[in-house]
Amino acid sequence: MKVILKADIKGVGKKDQIINASDGYARNFLLPKNLAVEANNDNMTKLKSKQDANAYKKSQEKEEAQKTAEKLSKIQLKIPVKTGENGKIFGGVSAKEIAEQLKANYNIEVDKKKIDLKETIKTLGIRNITIKLYEGVIGQLKIDIISK
Numbered sequence: 001m002k003v004i005l006k007a008d009i010k011g012v013g014k015k016d017q018i019i020n021a022s023d024g025y026a027r028n029f030l031l032p033k034n035l036a037v038e039a040n041n042d043n044m045t046k047l048k049s050k051q052d053a054n055a056y057k058k059s060q061e062k063e064e065a066q067k068t069a070e071k072l073s074k075i076q077l078k079i080p081v082k083t084g085e086n087g088k089i090f091g092g093v094s095a096k097e098i099a100e101q102l103k104a105n106y107n108i109e110v111d112k113k114k115i116d117l118k119e120t121i122k123t124l125g126i127r128n129i130t131i132k133l134y135e136g137v138i139g140q141l142k143i144d145i146i147s148k
Helices: 023-030 041-073 095-106
Strands: 002-005 018-020 036-038 076-081 088-093 121-123 125-134 137-147
Touching: 002 023, 002 041, 023 036, 041 125, 041 137, 076 088, 076 095, 088 137, 095 137, 121 137
Parallel strands: 076 137
Antiparallel strands: 002 018, 002 036, 088 121, 125 137
């Protein structure tokens, strides 16, 4: 019996996947526990429209990420920091601070977890950092760490 899974089931399949389950397993376990629906024409049409909507949403998100990456490539973000003698920074510049500066100065929201920073920046100067905006979309940002 062909069924469409409504949830991920370990060893069986993922959500919205069409599987061929034995009649007894489908009637006695999957359907009563609302883990699957029968793969008839009506349910197949619903699944197809849901998949089309998800594909459209993903394409919109990717397009938005590409626009953001384009904006980021044109920006040189200046971050003023307190420094001691011989240009040493107190503390450091973290991904959180970079995200906050982008939001405050350019109204670009970037999740701090997506900023690819191995460790906090502890010296003055210009750096190029990468920001993973979406699957396959990576933005480049120039950061200039300056003394106050």
